[in-house]
Amino acid sequence: MANQTSDFRTCPTTGLKVHLPAQTLIRINAVTAVVYILIGGILALLVALTRWPAVHLLPADLFYRALTAHGVTMLIFWVIFFEIAGLYFGSAVLLSTRLVGIVFGWVAYLMMLAGSLMTEYTILIGQADVMFSAYPPLKAHPLFYLGLILFAVGALIGCILFFATVIMAKAEGKYSGSLSLVSFGLAIAAIIAVVTIAGGAAILIPTFLWSVGLLSHIDAPTYRLVFWLFGHSSQQINVSAMVSIWYLLAALTVGAKPVSEVFSRTAFLFYAFFINVASAHHLMVDPALTTPWKIWNTGYVFHLAVVASMMHALAIPASIEVAQRKKGYVHGLFEWLKKCPWENPGFSAMVLSFCGFGLLGGITGVVFGTEQIAIVTHNTWRITGHFHTTVVLGTTTAFMGLTYYVIPLIFQREVMMPKLAMIQPWMFAIGVAIFSIAMIAAGGYGVPRRHWDITFAGAPYGFEFSPTVFLLMSVMGLGAIMAVLGGAIYCLVTVGSVFFGKKIS
Ligand code: HEM
């Protein structure tokens, strides 16, 4: 029987009842995620060292191959494997209940694994140099699309198990009233995931049929429009999951409780309602769409999603301040802040993610997402810099912070090399901030994204680097090395702890 008590253990620190078959699934999804961030990190280094003018490492074809592989590996495989682990954690573990449909959890995992391997393989053998967005008429090998479709269906099954578990827990009286805020935020992420996956299916299935020759052509503007329902919404899964993790880490690290449940939940609901229209910001220089459509979506509606993030940005620090003041840190304006557990990587990762996402990612996003400004920023490094402050500095750093709790709670191991773990979020986040800011600044001078050699060396009308651009691109390379080292320490500490850390009984 799936719900025998022998299938559970009680966590000594949190008192949560952990469903052992769910625990195994969380472990395997989390470990796979870490393997993918390791691969993505190596590719990041190759790409960054190629764009650093003084190094210019890879030849052109390998550069585009590595760039495609880096984008897909990081933005899809690392992030979504981690999120599926997070969904099982946020349902079964946080609600102290069993995960419904363990067998399907394994089916989902195997589909995601097979799909991701298929896609990676076609990229590596040079049959899919189409970059992350894969705009037709660029055409990849059919296995590239098939792998992504398999992966997406697997992820969809994972989301369904999350919903089934939450509903079953309610029916069995595992919680009364509404879901806790963290599980609520994850439920919003899962709802957005379903929309995202539907968008992905709507565009990738026809494109797959086109690549095998069953469809004679794909309408390029339609592809771009529907692709971003998938490509942009998937980032909003990340935002909702990341914000949920901020609330969770604030609770785990300083005992913070939401100051106002209604306020925070309303902000999450705004994400579900308004975030999909923000997809329009990818299409603002697209000649196939009208100006009123662009301005309505990005000048008006999407700001409601921005407001949601600003609401969380007030609610989370407030909850931390209240919790700290309750402990007696009431002297002066900022004693509560000084007395925060800064040496705890879970706490520092949360703060770095929060500040980086808000101050760099949010502000650049709102500015570059304006119709008129997009015309000059589009396809420059300003955009690449912007999204590395959101999905890397924001989402990835938050996921790293949560890992330091997943290791003792789910893997039942102590975190090894605590000194390294302590500096890890700082090194990673500061490195990412440096290379992203350098990218944004270089993009301001017109440096394009996805470009192997902006000097066109050897061509009849080649360019020389201006000293400023040369300097900024070099700073990008240095920041990238620092970030990759921070990421490598993350992989070392987590993989080391999971396999060799001291067992916690
Ligand atoms: C150490 C960390 C990282 C470094 C140094 C890094 C560096 C880079 C560089 C140099 C580019 C190429 C820009 C261009 O020439 O157009 C790039 C592209 C990209 N990166 Fe990263 N990155 C890192 C981590 C990540 C992570 C964690 C994610 C996702 C969660 C990510 C997602 C992407 C995407 C989607 C692209 C664009 C791919 C395309 O244009 O098709 N990166 N990155």
Ligand SMILES: [Cu+2]
């Ligand atoms: Cu977007």
